[in-house]
Amino acid sequence: MNKQQNILIIGAGLCGSLLALRMGQRGYKVSVYEKRPDLRQVNLDSGRSINLAFSDRGNKAIKLVGIEDKVKALCIPMNGRMLHDIEGNTVFAPYSGREHEHINSISRGALNALLLDEAEKHQNVSIYFNKKCKSVNFEKTTALFQDYETKNEFIEDADVIIATDGAGSIMRQSYYLGKKFLFSFSQDYLTHGYKELSIFPTENGDYKTYKNALHIWGRDSFMLIALPNLDGSFTVTLFLSYDDGAYNFNNLTTKERVIEFFRKYFKDALELMPNVVDDFFKNPTSPLGTVKCSPWHYKGNTLLMGDAAHAIVPFYGQGMNASFEDVVEFDKVLDTYKGDWETVFKTYEASRKKDTDAIADLAIDNFHEMKGHVNNAIFREKRNLEMALEKQFPNDYSSKYSLVTFNEAIGYQEAMLRGRAQDKAILNMLNDGTLNLKDDLKIILEKVKKETEAILEDDRIAGLK
Amino acid sequence: MNKQQNILIIGAGLCGSLLALRMGQRGYKVSVYEKRPDLRQVNLDSGRSINLAFSDRGNKAIKLVGIEDKVKALCIPMNGRMLHDIEGNTVFAPYSGREHEHINSISRGALNALLLDEAEKHQNVSIYFNKKCKSVNFEKTTALFQDYETKNEFIEDADVIIATDGAGSIMRQSYYLGKKFLFSFSQDYLTHGYKELSIFPTENGDYKTYKNALHIWGRDSFMLIALPNLDGSFTVTLFLSYDDGAYNFNNLTTKERVIEFFRKYFKDALELMPNVVDDFFKNPTSPLGTVKCSPWHYKGNTLLMGDAAHAIVPFYGQGMNASFEDVVEFDKVLDTYKGDWETVFKTYEASRKKDTDAIADLAIDNFHEMKGHVNNAIFREKRNLEMALEKQFPNDYSSKYSLVTFNEAIGYQEAMLRGRAQDKAILNMLNDGTLNLKDDLKIILEKVKKETEAILEDDRIAGLK
Structure with a gap:
């Protein structure tokens, strides 16, 4: 195989930067194009998905690329769920009866920055920021980009293009709109959306509530959760219907209503969040969707990976882990069939899709488990x-x-x-x-x-x- | 309620023409726009879906509009499945143990023509042909059409728009591309496609094989079926993978291969179809897809109905029946909430969608039953x-x-x-x-x-x- 084949990766998020690192380690010439600025230089987080659950499937990939210790330094172990009832009483429910088994809270930004740093250590890996993909010509294996600053458009070609451009993938849209082959596709939204809030650290920089747990305030038709951050804060997420019920995102429009809602259902959380009203009106309300599609690849030219191929709701804490496992599974298939991209892509999808379909369904199961069944x-x-x-x-x-x-x-x-x-x-x-x-x-x-x-x-x- | 409200229906297929008839009977001012020419004047069938299975759910709607006897005259009862094994042996498997229960083979064109005739008997119903819908502005309740002959584009507005424009619905596409609300949507293709063939009558105009059955040649990974027509012919459909197996649509490219395939698997059918090679290369190969979506309506302005809202694969013989049942269910809700379109649409979808989702899944079940389990x-x-x-x-x-x-x-x-x-x-x-x-x-x-x-x-x- 010609190791100097050009691999174009669209999107330098968690999956794209990990894939770039791995493909760089394998000796390919890798170019990554990312629509946003470099998150190592600009703070991009604006109240969406600041931290994530990192667990064993994700760690397989981190081991594969040899940076386990560096990632571990970013992790806060969560050994179980801390369930908060409406009176403010708590019960700790462990994730496992085996003491060593736990999940971890990790900062999306810090992990992404680490992966970018590691990928860029390889001279054969180049990462370009502020380059937005506009469309992919999957028959010619080229992609059209626009530079954010100059607004100039340019076309890049490659031996293969792998799109890791997330749930709103432009390459997947090119598959759909192209109508060149039968493309099965689904996007399914829950009737609930989510909004991020936060519990700040104490004045001394300590955690205001128990650090090593995923906190859940499950109220059957809605819920609040909190995950710890390294700086002593917690990222809090409210999952609530847009339209249904006495309190919903469409009718929580005044400061008074928001306070009333939290006082009624999340009394103990409200005490930890004097900032709740500011957060509530500053941060966006975002939808919760599942995306499935097939085929992921077009011949041996292009491949969808990570959220671009299978976006899921966050309730199993497996979104990032599934995308990282994609890289491990892809890497295995590459060992067997390298040199024949069409066979690599086809074999990878044939073995992988049943599993990403399953985690999508499991994540919906866990939505119901977390908000209600735990009670x-x-x-x-x-x-x-x-x-x-x-x-x-x-x-x-x-x-x-x-x-x-x-x-x-x-x-x-x-x-x-x-x-x-x-x-x-x-x-x-x-x-x-x-x-x-x-x-x-x-x-x-x-x-x-x-x-x-x-x-x-x-x-x-x-x-x- | 103002009976002179304007109802715009997009698509004069089976569902649209039935709906126009019913809404005409209720006194609304109904305008129907159909992209194709009037099928009563031009023969449109070109090897696709010439006959259909009509059964009790469809008949509920036909009773509602009072044309049961006229439809009955078009029906050929099918009392069960005639299973043909690879040696040409047959077994008759009834559809029911109750003697009066059977399904019917009916011509799509003849039934559609009848419904158009009946609808046009109402002075408050107008049907316009050769008017292709290009897009729907669901916020303004207007639709853009193009005249097939003059190519002129024009906009129609209405109090409500109901799109019955089939599996490839333009209004559904406007919902999807509009991104004005969260629109859940899926299109799922089977790996199999279908092609229509035919068994002609004998020289005397008789049926060449048993008339009152749905004939099935199930071969596990593919199958052939045949339904009788009033003229003594049978419409035959081959369901076969595009890509997989020794024989598939992509590799059946020569006369010799087609004959070989039929001789090997459908010996007795081949004897009835000396015309099989001509049919095979003349008729298109079409995909088999399932479409689900939600919401079906935008406020009280627009509503998807029939295949536009829920296209299914043909294996339960329920596609038309489900669309006709839509009209019955819609009509019931209209009785209760007439005058408040948003409540009508919302209530209709809330009660109906679980059932159209179910028949979509049942139809996939029956694909596996027909091609394999029956053996x-x-x-x-x-x-x-x-x-x-x-x-x-x-x-x-x-x-x-x-x-x-x-x-x-x-x-x-x-x-x-x-x-x-x-x-x-x-x-x-x-x-x-x-x-x-x-x-x-x-x-x-x-x-x-x-x-x-x-x-x-x-x-x-x-x-x-």
Whole structure:
């Protein structure tokens, strides 16, 4: 293979900069074009997605490119959910019964800056900022860009183009509008939007509430969450319907209404956020959407990756992790078929799409779990039981959450199928009394395993597979 | 309510012409704009969708507008599937155990012509042909048209616009491209396409094979079907992958390959189609897609209906029936909320969308059933059992097929949930020996009902509903 092949990457976000780093390590000549300015020089965050959950699937990619320690320095471990009820009482619900398993809060900007720095260490990687992609000619493998400052337009060609330009991908739009091939595509919006708020540090720079948790104020039809930042602050996000219910984004239009809403539903959070009204009216309300599409590639010319191929809602904390895992999976396929881009792209999509479809669906599941089910008695009983099983049988049991988040050796689809069957088994056995919590945990484990297998087998037979 | 409100309907296909008729009957001033010429004067069919399956849900609408007898005269009853195996052997599999239940083959063109004639009998209904819609301004409730002959463009306004302009709806595209509101949208293509072929009548004008059935040559990864026409011919459709398998649309490029393919897999059909090669190369290959979207309406100004709102694949024979049922459901809501279009549109979508989503998914299910499962031993055993149950307990049992096709009093979603649970119950009980076919049918019925309820209940608990 000609190592000097030109790879054009559209978008220098988390996925694009990681991919550039990896392709640089592999010796390709990599050019990255990013529409925004260099975030290492300009503060771009304006109340949207300031921090993210980073976990084991993402870490596979970070290990692959050899910067695990540098990323770890940016992480704040979150060992579980801190559930806040309407009275302000809290319960801590761990993510896993295995002590070493946790997720991490990480700053989007700091991680992106690190990846850009690492990518630029390679002489064969060039990153250009303020270059907005306008369209991609996937038949000719060229892309049209516009310089933000000069407004001049220019065309770049390459041996292959990989678009990592996010949920609003321009290359995906070129696929859709081009009508040159059958392009399956979906964009699905939730009826809820989100708005970022913040809990500032104390005067001494300390955390105002427990640091090592993802805080959740679940209120069934809406919720508030908070993730810690290294500077002692928390990034808070309100998920709320645009239109439905007594309080919604369309009718929270005055200072008084906002205070009233927070006082009624998030009393303890309000005490930590004297700044809530300012944040509420300063920060935008953003939609929550899922994007799926296929094919991701056009012949051996172009490929969609990361959010450009599969944008998901944030509720499983897997958006970035899924995009990072894309790079790992792509890299594996490249080992096997390098030199034949069409086969690389086709093989990659054939093995990967089922998993990104699954995490999209799981993320919707978790929206309902976080805002409501965490308050449900039978659901809590299930979680407590699962924590006990994971603790006593660390090698024999993993909850759906663990399968998705900590079992990075299996794909999202397998995690989804097994995880949903386990949930169904436990919830039904708790409901009909088949599970007796006073039984030996070993007996309970066997019952859960047997019932889970029966559920999976019934589904297989009904599907005539 | 002002009965002289102007209703603009885009598209005079089956749904649009039925809607025009109904709105005309209600006294509205209705203008219909259709991009094609008047099909009563020009033969438009060119190897695409010449006949359709018409059944009970469609007939609800035909009864509503009072033309049941006229439609009946166009119908050829199909009482079941005639399954053709690879050797040319046939088995007849009825659609129902209740003798009066059947579906009908009907000519799209003849039915459309009838609906246009009936609509035009109303002085308050005007239909304009050769007027192509270019875009809809849903904020102003206006539509831009182009005259096919003069090429002149003109704008029409109305009190409300209802787009019944099919799977490629221009108004839906205006919603999508307008980005004025969050528009969820999906287009999903199967990897299979279709091509229409034909079996001509005998020299005496007789049917060359059994008239009152839907013929199926299911070959697991592809299939051929045939529906009878009033003139003694059959419209035949080949469903085949574009790319996969030894024979596919992309590699069937020579006369010899086409003959070889038919000789190998459809020996008995080939004997009835000496014209197959001509048809194959003359007729286009068309894609099979599902379209879902939401919202269907913009405020009280505009509404999508029929395929424009929910295009489905043809395998349940429900595309036209679903669109006709739209008119019935819309008409009901109009009775309740007439005078308040926004409430009419919102209420209609809120009650209807779950059902059109369900029939879209059911139609995909049936693709797999028709091409493969009909040949599967346990599936045939299930169907035989269900026919016996329907025959012996006509008021107590309906298969999934019957729930969808003949139980027009329940919605598609309810039919889907109950039908899938029944299938799962029977297939699993047959598989594990819980059902003994020598048992009394009454005992079998009770077992099936009990197991179906258990499956639905387990799902409810797992969903925490």
